[in-house]
Every structure is written in structure tokens, then in C-alpha cells.
Amino acid sequence: MHRQLLLLGLLRREDMHGYRLNEFIERDMAFCTDIKKPTAYYLLDRLADEGYLAEVDDPEPADGRPPRKTFGITPEGERRFAELLRQNLQAVDAPTFPVDMSIAFLDALPPGEALALLHAREAALRARLESIRETPGHRSGALRLVVDHHITYLECELDWLAEVIAWVETQDADQEGPST
Amino acid sequence: MHRQLLLLGLLRREDMHGYRLNEFIERDMAFCTDIKKPTAYYLLDRLADEGYLAEVDDPEPADGRPPRKTFGITPEGERRFAELLRQNLQAVDAPTFPVDMSIAFLDALPPGEALALLHAREAALRARLESIRETPGHRSGALRLVVDHHITYLECELDWLAEVIAWVETQDADQEGPST
DNA sequence: TTTTCCATGTAACTCGTTACATGATTTC
DNA sequence: GAAATCATGTAACGAGTTACATGGAAAA
Numbered sequence: 001m002h003r004q005l006l007l008l009g010l011l012r013r014e015d016m017h018g019y020r021l022n023e024f025i026e027r028d029m030a031f032c033t034d035i036k037k038p039t040a041y042y043l044l045d046r047l048a049d050e051g052y053l054a055e056v057d058d059p060e061p062a063d064g065r066p067p068r069k070t071f072g073i074t075p076e077g078e079r080r081f082a083e084l085l086r087q088n089l090q091a092v093d094a095p096t097f098p099v100d101m102s103i104a105f106l107d108a109l110p111p112g113e114a115l116a117l118l119h120a121r122e123a124a125l126r127a128r129l130e131s132i133r134e135t136p137g138h139r140s141g142a143l144r145l146v147v148d149h150h151i152t153y154l155e156c157e158l159d160w161l162a163e164v165i166a167w168v169e170t171q172d173a174d175q176e177g178p179s180t
Numbered sequence: 181m182h183r184q185l186l187l188l189g190l191l192r193r194e195d196m197h198g199y200r201l202n203e204f205i206e207r208d209m210a211f212c213t214d215i216k217k218p219t220a221y222y223l224l225d226r227l228a229d230e231g232y233l234a235e236v237d238d239p240e241p242a243d244g245r246p247p248r249k250t251f252g253i254t255p256e257g258e259r260r261f262a263e264l265l266r267q268n269l270q271a272v273d274a275p276t277f278p279v280d281m282s283i284a285f286l287d288a289l290p291p292g293e294a295l296a297l298l299h300a301r302e303a304a305l306r307a308r309l310e311s312i313r314e315t316p317g318h319r320s321g322a323l324r325l326v327v328d329h330h331i332t333y334l335e336c337e338l339d340w341l342a343e344v345i346a347w348v349e350t351q352d353a354d355q356e357g358p359s360t
Numbered sequence: 361t362t363t364t365c366c367a368t369g370t371a372a373c374t375c376g377t378t379a380c381a382t383g384a385t386t387t388c
Numbered sequence: 389g390a391a392a393t394c395a396t397g398t399a400a401c402g403a404g405t406t407a408c409a410t411g412g413a414a415a416a
Contacts, residue, residue, distance in 0.1 A: 002278035003404090009285040019367050032280045039404060041369060064413060066367040085289065089282040089297045092304040095275065095333070098182035100212045100326045102269040105189040107322060109265065117269045124272040142287055145347060146280045149340050153275070156336035160329050167325060183376095199395050219376060221397060244385060246395040 003035045005088055007043055008052065008073060008081040015056055017068035018044055031132055032146050044071055052077035103164060111172040118165050122158065129154040183215045185268055187223055188232065188253060188261040195236055197248035198224055211312055212326050224251055232257035283344060291352040298345050302338065309334040 006029070010021060021044075022037045047053040048071060056072045073081070099121075106114055129151065138147045186209070190201060201224075202217045227233040228251060236252040253261070279301075286294055309331065318327045 002276075002281040005281045005285070009281065009288070012285075012288070017367080018369095022367095029284075031274075032276060032284075034274070034276050034404095036405060038369075038406085041367095042404090045369090062366090066410095066412075068367060081285075082288070085282050085285060086297065088278055089294075090300060091278070092301060092308065093278055094211075094214075094308070095277075096182075096212060096214050097275075097329060097333075098268055098271070098273055100329060101182040101185045101189065102265050103325050103329070104209075104212075104322050105185070105192075105261075105265060106325075108189070108192070108262070117266065120270060121272060128272065128274070142284050145283050145286075145340075145344050148343060149277060149280060149283070152336050152340045153277075153333075156332050160325075160332045163328060164325050197395080198397095214376095216377065218378085218397075221395095222376090225397090242394090246382095246384070248395060 001084060002088055003033070003039065003043060004047065005081070005084045006033060006035065007040065007047065008077055008084065011053060011071055011073045012078065012081060015059070015070050015072040017058070017070045019068060028138070028143075031135065031150060044069075047071075047077070052080045106164075106168065107171070111168055114168050115165065115172075118161060118168065122161050122165070125154055125157055125161065129158070181264065182268055183213070183219065183223060184227065185261070185264045186213060186215065187220065187227065188257055188264065191233060191251055191253045192258065192261060195239070195250050195252040197238070197250045199248060208318070208323075211315065211330060224249075227251075227257070230260075232260045286344075286348065287351070291348055294348050295345065295352075298341060298348065302341050302345070305334055305337055305341065309338070 006025070007021070010016065010024065016024075018037075018041050022040050025033065025035060025040070044053065048055060052074060053071045054074050056070050058068055058070045061067070109117075132147060132150050132154070135147065138144055186205070187201070190196065190204065196204075198221050202220050205213065205215060205220070224233065228235060232254060233251045234254050236250050238248055238250045241247070289297070312327065312330055312334070315327065318324055
């Protein structure tokens with residue numbers, strides 16, 4: 001559903017063909033969406049079938065290039081967009097973190113190995129945080145807020161991971177015995 | 181994949197039949213997993229087919245009750261469990277937040293309505309945070325860490341939401357004109 | 361001359377959900 | 389007598405992904 005919203009939202013700003021759309025999404029939105037090319041093409045056709053998009057004439061057809069299907073949003077599409085926007089903004093999704101399942105059974109691992117894996121995870125999260133911080137563009141406008149969302153989230157993940165690591169370390173110490 | 185891990189992890193502690201397993205998951209793990217009953221039954225059979233689980237005799241068959249299939253983990257299941265645990269702990273998933281798509285197009289909404297929706301969202305998040313804070317049990321052990329994960333996450337969501345609200349408010353003020 | 365770019369798709373598949381089916385037994 | 393509890397499942401569906409297909413043009 002947020003995928004439809006994305007496509008409608010982008011086409012609301014400018015008519016585009018699938019290839020350009022996918023290019024833009026890959027370059028500028030990859031950090032916040034996971035829509036894949038075939039899905040985008042499929043959804044474009046479906047949204048057009050449903051009357052939310054309409055195929056328009058290619059404003060600058062390039063010769064010796066495959067023909068392209070340029071889409072524009074229709075008035076019904078605008079209405080649909082607003083509807084999805086409100087729905088999506090109100091929906092409070094309960095996210096699930098796959099890693100939680102590992103944490104729940106962390107005692108099944110030798111503490112040493114657990115710590116090594118957790119530190120590796122920490123490094124990976126830090127790397128991602130850096131790469132998002134260094135992302136060019138998105139310096140202004142609403143997209144900045146989305147970048148901030150991911151930065152805030154990664155920082156919170158790191159805080160929590162530190163807590164997990166501390167916990168494993170105390171477990172480890174307890175196991176060695178406080179008598180040592 | 182984290183679903184398999186969950187089932188194997190729980191059956192590692194104690195032999196169980198599907199119904200009890202589902203009961204436990206609904207009562208004590210609903211806040212961190214979204215596995216549904218039919219999925220659990222299906223996965224139990226599949227894991228058994230693959231040799232990771234084995235059907236064992238019901239230790240206390242109740243009379244006048246439907247027969248139940250009690251599963252226990254096999255040595256291969258133990259190995260599989262450890263493998264999934266390591267895999268899952270190392271995998272750094274790039275989460276996508278559906279709400280980001282709304283935020284990216286927030287300017288399409290009248291600022292007043294946007295603020296109302298954002299405040300409603302804030303209230304919903306706060307309610308969830310409270311309900312998790314008041315969750316009984318999970319006070320000790322690894323599950324406590326998982327609860328903390330969700331608390332930390334919701335707090336970070338609230339921080340970020342406040343930032344979004346502030347941004348919309350400045351946008352609104354700018355639009356009214358700094359001359360007023 | 362092989363690779364990359366442009367541009368669109370399809371077919372098969374995976375994973376999971378929803379809604380429903382069954383049937384005895386206990387509780388209201 | 390109706391509803392909830394116990395216990396297991398199936399069938400149909402939906403959303404999305406992967407891998408592949410196509411075919412000309414430009415760049416390496």
C-alpha cells in the first residue's frame with residue numbers, strides 16, 4: 001500500500017515512465033523503500049487499469065530507443081493518493097524485529113560467541129548509520145525528515161544493542177562465578 | 181525464518197503440541213512476533229518433514245479431547261536452531277517504515293489536517309508504549325531485552341514524530357507569512 | 361566484441377494470511 | 389440450547405520477489 005502511495009506521489013509531481021521512476025527510486029529512495037523494478041512496472045499498469053493513472057504521450061520520444069510508457073496521474077488518482085496518504089499516516093503498524101528471536105534465545109550461545117556476533121552487528125549498524133549520514137541530497141524538504149527517521153532509528157538500535165551487550169557481559173561474569 | 185527460529189527455540193525448552201505453542205505465543209510473544217496459527221501448524225509439520233522436529237508421544241493424553249500432536253526437537257533440529265540463530269543475529273535487516281511514504285508527501289495535506297493526523301498518531305504510539313510498559317512477566321531473562329527493544333523503539337518513534345510536528349508547524353507559520 | 365545502457369515486461373515461485381471446516385466437550 | 393474451549397488442519401488467495409526474455413544502441 002505504501003508502494004502505491006509512493007508511485008502516485010511521485011507521478012503527482014511529474015509525468016514519468018517506469019524506467020525513470022525506478023531509476024529515481026533506486027538512487028534517491030533506496031534507503032527508505034524496498035520496491036523492486038518488476039513490482040513498480042506491475043503496479044503502474046494496475047494503477048492505470050484502475051483509472052488512477054493514465055498513459056500520456058511521451059513528451060520527448062528518443063529515436064533509436066525502446067518506446068516508453070509515460071504515465072500521469074488522473075483526478076481519481078489524486079483522490080486515491082489523498083485517501084492512501086491519510087490511511088497510511090493513521091495506520092500505526094506494530095513492527096516486528098527479526099533479531100528479537102535471536103535475542104530471546106541468546107542463552108543458547110556460548111557467551112563469547114554471542115558477544116562476537118553482537119559486536120559484528122554493532123559495526124554493521126554503525127556503517128549503515130554513516131552511509132545514511134553521508135547521503136547527499138535530501139538536505140531540505142520532507143525527505144529530510146525521512147532521513148532523520150532512519151538516523152534516529154539506527155541510533156536507538158545502537159543504544160539497545162549496547163544494553164544487550166552489557167547484559168551478556170554480566171551473565172558471563174555471573175557464570176564464571178562471583179567467587180573468582 | 182525468524183518464525184522457524186521461534187518454534188525451534190520454544191520446542192528446545194519443552195515438548196509441546198501446536199495448540200499450546202500458539203497459546204503461549206499469543207499470550208507472551210504477541211508484542212514481538214506476528215506468526216499466525218495456521219502458519220505455526222504448517223511450519224511444525226514442515227520442520228518435522230525436514231527432520232528437525234519429531235512427533236513424540238503425548239505425555240498426558242486427556243480423554244474426551246481431540247488427540248494432539250506433540251513435537252520435540254531432534255539433534256538435527258538443535259543444529260538447525262544454532263545455524264538459524266547465528267544467521268539471524270548477523271543479518272542486519274534494512275527496515276522500511278510505511279509511514280515514511282506519508283511523510284515524504286506531507287506537503288500534499290493542509291497543514292491543519294496534517295497536524296491533527298500526526299497528533300492522533302502520537303497518541304496511538306503513546307498508548308502502545310504504555311501497554312508494553314505494563315506488560316506483566318518478562319521481568320527477567322532475555323525476554324526483558326526484547327521488551328526493552330520495543331520500548332526503546334517506540335520512544336525513538338515519538339521523538340522523531342515530535343520533530344515532524346515541529347517541522348509542519350514552522351511550514352505553517354512560513355506560509356501564513358512572516359509579515360503577520 | 362563484449363559489456364553496459366535503455367526500456368519493458370512475464371512466468372514461476374515463496375511466503376504468509378484469511379476464511380473456513382471439523383467435531384467433541386464443557387460452560388453459560 | 390448456544391457459545392466458548394480444545395485441537396488440527398485445508399483451500400484459496402494476495403503480495404511481492406527472482407530469474408529470465410527481448411532487442412537495439414552506445415561505449416569499452
